Amino acid sequence: AQKVTQAQTEISVVEKEDVTLDCVYETRDTTYYLFWYKQPPSGELVFLIRRNSFDEQNEISGRYSWNFQKSTSSFNFTITASQVVDSAVYFCALSEVGGATNKLIFGTGTLLAVQP
């Protein structure tokens, strides 16, 4: 069965600090997708990144970076020089490829509070 674990329930940092959000996943599939979503207080889900299981290259997008390690089944997300606008709940998610439904399974989320 697929499972996504985000052990950090809440993180509080001061603006300009770097912060890493952890994500560990479980799947028996050899091919799958991993995602990160941001949910600000307004409630909408904002797509941040999708990573294919066969692509282990790390990725950087502005202040955001992602570290994908299949050996440890982890897909961690780092925000560099955090800003107050980064305050949100962040969800890591997993979907299988080519399955019956391609459903997306979410982790429990990490609430990030960035203090000014």
Place this chain on the structure above:
Amino acid sequence: SAVISQKPSRDICQRGTSLTIQCQVDSQVTMMFWYRQQPGQSLTLIATANQGSEATYESGFVIDKFPISRPNLTFSTLTVSNMSPEDSSIYLCSVDPIGGGRSGYTFGSGTRLTVV
């Protein structure tokens, strides 16, 4: 990526009544997904809706409580039946990435339901 129009955006309903939530997608999609997000919680998949067949429900969700319609490839409805205060949640519809690549699942803006 697809654009989803979901309505209503919010509603306050009386215990014992039913509410139907609609999602309209701007392109044809094979599968649509319905999620529930209880207050302060993560997203939980209710069911997957394929056009022309019965929806597939996740463990803990039943058709009598959450009937789903999928009359065509761009539209779906979720009904929350015989509501109780425990049904107070945000309900979201979603579609999987169109065209593959590095896109994410697209989500509607959500329906914030309060049952009194």
